Amino acid sequence: MEGLNVPLNHILLVSSLLFAIGMLGLMIRRNIIFILMSLEVMLNSAALAFVAAGAHWGQPDGQVVFMLILTVAAAEVAVGLGLVLQVQKRFKTLDMDHANRMRG
Amino acid sequence: MVMVNLILILLVGGVLALLSERLDENMPRKVALGVVVVDLLYFLNHLLAMPELNQLQAPLASDPSTWLMHFRADWIPAFGVSIELALDGISMLMVLLTLVLGAVAVSASWTDVTVRRGFFEANLLWTLAGVLGVFMALDLFLFFLFWEVMLIPMYFLIAIWGHENRGYAAMKFFIFTQASGLLMLVSILTLVAVNHSATGQWSFSYFALLNTPMAETTAHWLMVGFFIAFVVKLPVFPFHTWLPDAHTQAPTAGSVILAGILLKTGAYGLIRFAVPLFPDAAMDFSYVAMVLGAAGVVYGAVLAFAQTDFKRLIAYSSVSHMGFVLLGVYAWNELALQGAVMQMVAHGFSTAALFMIAGSLQERLHTRDMREMGGLWHYMPRMGAVAMFFVVASLGLPGLGNFVAEFLVLLGLFKVDPWMTAIAALGLITGAAYSLLLMQRSFQGEPNPKLADHGLIDFGGREMLTMAVMMVALIGLGIYPQPVLDLAQPVLQSLLEVTP
Amino acid sequence: MNANSLMALMPILMLSLTAVVLMIQASIKRDQSVAWFISALGFLLTLWGAGYAREFTQPVTVLLIVDDWGLFFTTLIVAAALVTLILSRDTFSTEGERKEEYYLLLVLSVLGAVVLIQSSHMVSLLLGMELMGVALYAMIAFPEKGQLPLEASIKYLVLSACASAMLLYGFALLYAATGDLSYGGIGLKAMLAYQQNPILLMSGTAMVLAGIGFKLSVVPFHMWTPDVYEGAPTPVTGFLATISKGAVFVALTRFFVEGQLYEYQSLMTALAAVAIASMLIGNWLALRQENIKRLLAYSSIAHFGYLLVVLIALSHEGAEAGLIRQAITFYLAAYILTTLAAFAVVACIAGEDESKNQIAAFDGLFWRRRIQASSLTVAMLSFAGIPLTAGFVGKFYVISVGIQSQLWWLLAALVIGSAIAIYYYLRIIFTMTKSAGTAASGQFRASTASQDVLAMLLLIMVLLLGSWPQPFIEFAGRL
């Protein structure tokens, strides 16, 4: 572990940047595929933070949670992509700004 | 148990009335009248059997057994909530008033309700049950419950059988009273919490909560919570604006109950709770309350004068008259309080009768606009004469109950604040102005030939009998109010001892 | 892990078993009514399991805690699931293929909720929440036609995933600060961590709260609520409003209490801001809403605002933890019951016809469908907090707790919010009582006997809980 002795704060900084990028992506992208990708970025930023924190405390829990997050993300995206198919079929577009029939 | 039965009879009676519609369309009103009368007789029967009535003693806050009746059963012990009902002179008066006016209300709606009669009468009876509960409950939780729940059937009465703008009126009525009720709920719960921290006991009982020690600021805020709830119901300027709408839009029976009884729950609440629970705070506040009362007296009268709608005029007159009640309560001496109690009873009759007349006119003319009336005396002399009686009653003619009430209030108030009395006394003049205007625009003046086409039918036996009951009551109160005063006296005396 | 622990997990096991049986059944012969019966049986078994598990209350590993409180909510939620099941049967019988998968999703989602309720660790929280959520996405999008369910589902998915990311990141920060992931562990180490690096701890907690706040749809994480409520099939909306939110709130309470979050004044300020905003904005949004499902969505925002008051009350020294726990129990139970009653009627009357979700479509219901209308009326009164209904006792608790902890600002918002709320609840009642004299104006779907019985049952329970709460209060006090 000696070679990889990066301070916790640095990794947290990176992961928070990733998180922010993901969030920004959610806010500015209209295509549902990109939105799902941004979600992946956010979830993975959290996973990164867990790994770093786990390393900081010298516990395996960080890695365990990392694995968990991967599966959760996969599940989310799986359902998400299923929905994307339907969206394409019923809305004839992947632009989420057009999916605003319900409002007010 | 008598008190519980009183409420139960009405509740069950409501269900019966609802069901009886299936037998016959006209059945519900008969059932309703029967139920109210039975309830009244049941109550009277028990009262007459009570030896205490001849020797009234002051009901002590510390000892429920000094009250005329007292009932207590556990309900939600976890909160210290019990079903605690008690009756003293004032509540007894109010219960009697409620039942008598309840019968009047049923009579008033004998013919003018044509749809869903069963549900109508049921709501009427349930409202009465709620009001009885308010007048008898001495557990604050229970009181609050009745206070809120009685509004629901009343809401239905207005919203379903009301006139053209009923939705708005019903909503306004409900929101005003509920919103103010929430403040009272917060006050009640805070009071209970304060009492808990002082005694370590959870209790909502009136007897336990009296004399709760608390900081001056706390008492002030709590008192205001109660005060607002009660004055909204009373109603007092500037919280009165729901009243003209609700009274105008309600069906006749609804107006009768609203004006005759429901408003009195506010006054009752002030006398029973708002002042005795926070005597010092209430006394500090009395000047503000009296200013509001006097303002209400004058403001209500001025607005009544401006109205062209028959019922709206009466509604504003209620605002004016209830101002006297507020003055009476916060002048807080025996004379003024007796006046306030008397006003509650007398106004109940006079306004109920006027609303019934208004309802009869609406039924016959299909309008409440006085500009389309005029000269009705010519077509309906009996109704005219009756209207004249209640109009002069409402303007405070000596010899009728309302005069005794207003005179006592003002007399008591004079000791406290002569200038306020002078302002409130303006209500006597302005009261005459709008009352007589009402008479002038509807029953006097040139007979409107268009009206002849309506085939106007004068008051018949049922209506005259109903009216006669109220006339006799008002005259009785006017020339020999002593029975009422005697009933209230011990109660007021023990209340007066609460304050410094 | 021993036999006792397995007994304690009985509800979870029963649900899992049901799910497995459903899958097997689907692979053998697709049949909707069989699936329905299996699910119903499964839920009943779970109910039994929840009772059975009461003998074995204990923490099961670090992940789950089985206690009376959790078991009570398990029972409540499974019962609610049963109601959803009954409502779903009528709704989905018109759907095309593969409708039995819906029941599988339902069972899985309930399983997620139960795990959530019993979670005592970040991992079980995440698992429960995701299991519940992912199944819900599919349930929302279940109808094969129409754009609304799909739109609702995709919105819910994306936003919910975003919230999950916030939650996860928050836990990552907490983990970084404390080195622990169980609630209790975080609670024990947080104070020390706070003194070393408050920024890490506080921003972590705030992010967790934001993630949970999304699921509870409190302001400003509320925006998805009306759209999802409207778009989802009505039984699913009911599920979302009761089971999902209820379970998340229970989890929040556990995290809040075990993690001792009430010790941090700044967090309480943040939470109070959220509560006040929810109480006011939720009610304002509902004020003139024409769609009853959206209206119920907005009203739920306000209700979770009220519930937050109870949590915040913990921060005060004079607060009685027992009373607060009772208050949460009661309020949640009352809320779930009332919401079920409301959605039962909406599902029955409006069905999946979008236009019938308008309040105006309820015109004259009072005279045509007495039982359904009465049930909806009582539900509205209960939401509005009128005495004799469960909602009143709930509000009574909230106000009492607020007073004890002297949360005057929150109480003021509560009073104002409730006053506003009266208007829109009453408007529904008023609409139903219109057209008293005229013949049938709106065509209402015929209600089946089971729907009537259900409506009646819920009506009676709401009234009973409001008028004779003593047994339940005693029961809740022992939890």
Added chain:
Amino acid sequence: MLELIWLIPLIPLCSSLLLMLTAGRLPRLLIGYLGVGSVGIAALLTLAAGIHFMANPEPFELTLWTWMQVGNFAPGVAFYFDGLTLVMMSVITGVGFLIHLFSTEFMEKDTSYARYFAYLNMFVAAMLILVMADNLLLLYLGWEGVGVCSYLLVGFWYQNSANGQSARKAFIVTRIGDTAMALGLFLLFTELGTLDIQGMVAMANETWQVGDSIPLIACLLLLGGAVGKSAQLPLHTWLPDAMAGPTPVSALIHAATMVTAGVYLIARTHGLFLLAPTAMMVVAIIGIATSLMAAFTALMQSDIKRILAYSTISQIGYMFLALGVGAWTAGIFHLMTHAFFKALLFLGSGAIIHCLHHEHNIFKMGGLRRKMPVTFWSFMIGSAALAALPMTSGFFSKDQILLEAYQLPGMGPWLWLGGLLGALLTAIYSFRLVFVVFFGKANTEPDRDTGWRMAVPLTVLCALSLIGGYFIIPVEAVFPAASGEHPAHWVEYVSISVPLIGLLLAYLIFHSRQLRVDGLVGSRVGQLLRRFWFSGWGIDWLYDRLFVRPYYELSGMLKSEPVDVIYGLIVAINQTLNQWLSEAQTGRMRWYIASMVFGLVVLISLALQISPEVL
């Protein structure tokens, strides 16, 4: 015997109630018998009581029951019977009976015959209660009762809105005074602890010194009631309008009895007024001012009943003058004689109006002397008494007032001069009326002369007007004795001669037309004055601008309920917020995420407000 005086108001009351309850279903004859008979019996009983009292002139008290008892406030329904009460009761029942009799003919064609008598009997009952009351509260009951009856009777012909207008004006204007009086009652009770008149006066004399301010305020408040009821400045404006009622009503209520209630009130509470000399001075000044104002106005009127109305106001002004200068007996004496001759005049005018198809304008009459002899002589005698020509009843009473006024130290002679001017004007306008109506050429033909039911009351009242001045009213025990001094003889001569001068002037101007006043009247100043006086010194106009219209405007302004604006604002705020927030629900996912991000930022930044005490 005196134990039965409660029957006296009760009998008319019962008759009234009976008439009301039967609602006109009785035969007309029976209605007449009931209406007239009940008052007749009351009159007989009064007579009997009077005889009894004369034999043993001791005040008599009778308590029927305690009206209400609240603490030490325990007014009874109780009567007090002394000389003053007797005089008032005699006038009420006696003159009342005659007027009732007269009414049976006057109203015989009216469809609401029963209603008329019901009201009229009710009035008599209320008026009797007023004068018999032992305490101020019961007096107030009678006081308001007569007010309502007056309202009902003025507006008797309700189908004409103008009548209703007049009736309301009458009630409301007097109500203003009544309210002041009620305040006076409050003050007296609060200070003295009783409203029992005798006890109160006694207590007042123990408690207060002459000239104290509280009795002054109390007296002024009571005076407020008195000026309202008795139509004195500044609350006199209702009386001329009240002439809208049937003429016998004007005779009974607005001439003989009710309007003198104010005089009675002050006389009854004179013990109090004696403690407040300033108040008495105010009474005197109001009296003389009203008297002159009304006299000038009467001079210009052309409506026969309005002339009489203003004359009534003027005469009551004399009574107030008498009270103000402490000539209590003279005041009451004038009250009685005035009741006789003014009732006579009103009934006479009623007869004219009845026979001339409801014609009120005197200039459309004329030459009625021959066609209506009974009426003519009634008017002659009545006018003579009104003008206080020597040997008539009016002469004795008015002369006494003037003389006592003269003797008042200080202002006395000035008051006396004013009174003289009034007397001069009285003579001019009353004989102007006689000359215009009964002499000259006939403008309208009466279709009949009066029947016996009209003639008998007129005749009896003629006799009373003539000989009434020789009556001695038994009030010496009630009031403090007069000084008994007599002023210089010239004062008396002047007092006697002034009415005669007035008569002469009236003759010259209105009959023989030897004195031409056209030029004077035609001049600009003359025209102005004429209009000014005709309109009653513009007081109605002034009140209309000062009170009535502003009140209408105020109520019109408030009609839309300004308080609701506040609630409307609250509603509007909520609606606006609802609208803004609803618009924020755009349905766009990206926007929703932005909101969540915003929430996250807010939460974090709030959470980072780290409190130092934890660290």
